[in-house]
Amino acid sequence: MSKNDSALFYTCSLIEFIGRKCCQKRSAVVNFLGEKTISRIYRNADILHCEVIDSVADRYIELLHIPDGKFDNVASCKYTVPDYWTIGAVYERLIEDSFERITAKEIMTVFTSWISDAISNYNTDFYYQPRDYLKECFQQGSILMI
Template sequence: MAEKNNSALFFTCSLIEFIGRKVLQPRKFITDALGKEAIERIYEYADVFHCEPIAKVAADFIEEYQIPEASFDNVSDCRYHVPDYWSIGEVYERLVEDCYDDDEIIEGIWEVYHSWIDDHLSDYNTDFYYQSRDYIAACYKEGRIL
């Protein structure tokens, strides 16, 4: 398992969430549009990117990688309390920390966002995204909701 409370991982996952909400794209699409190299750059320089407002950083990456707008709007579809992008970033951060080693962080980000669990974490009309980190990690490892 990776180091807990990894602030670079937290920022990276939160930025992916912010970009996804801004352009109305599923988070898997955002990781595909950025690619592993850009995700690694975000992760490695998170302390620098974090000095800027996240909206500016997101706009820069949207422009640089020409990420198109779509119609995936899980925020508007939510009938209940909408978690903020920092909260969802933390859910993904914890899942990667709990399932991958420190030297596997980028691969862990890629695998999590490309797995079955991404659809469930992006559905704010369920209670799955705010379950305990241990439960979410156990579900991910098992390949299904337990």
């Protein structure tokens, strides 16, 4: 397993981007994408990242008929909103730290777990915490007291 997996970073950032664009929880986005599509994105991230992320997102949104939802964590944020690359990096590190081998299944596991909602709450500093703390919270199944 390599740290700073650029393909994983791109995949996570694209999921975050699509979630924001469609106002969908990130768990819904990965369920719409499915394991096969996430695997394809992960395998081809080095090619996909050469395109504008908005264009790539639009292609998947149209292809998979991802509807607009009502989850707008960006609009509901009272503070500075972290960009989708920043949140993509949070997910990348958490997935790298939590699994020996990374596949679409592990990506989906994190994005469909309780921790995705916690990371998506930009009115807290949870997404901002050190990677070892986030990993421990994920493994324990809850936000731990510091």
